Amino acid sequence: MDAVRRIYKKLPGKIDAPKSLKNRKVEVIMLPLEEDNAFIDISRSEVDTIKEFIGAWKGEPIIRPDQGEFEIREPLE
Secondary structure (H helix, E strand, C coil): CCCCCCCCCCCCCCCCCCHHHCCCCCCCCCCCCCHHHCCCCCCHHHHHHHHHHCCCCCCCCCCCCCCCCCCCCCCCC
């Protein structure tokens, strides 16, 4: 399995794919490493789409039924 991990102090606007991974099916995950900078940049149209759903339910109130009793389990050894 070819795996590539890079940590950037400042993420560039464009990241070149390694030659061994070009034209292949890959998964790309980006994680911010700074806790205080956990801002997610979403577009204006995404915000408008979310606002369309806020309070949109027009039917009967949703009532959560009783969840019953929890099963008593034997402790793990």
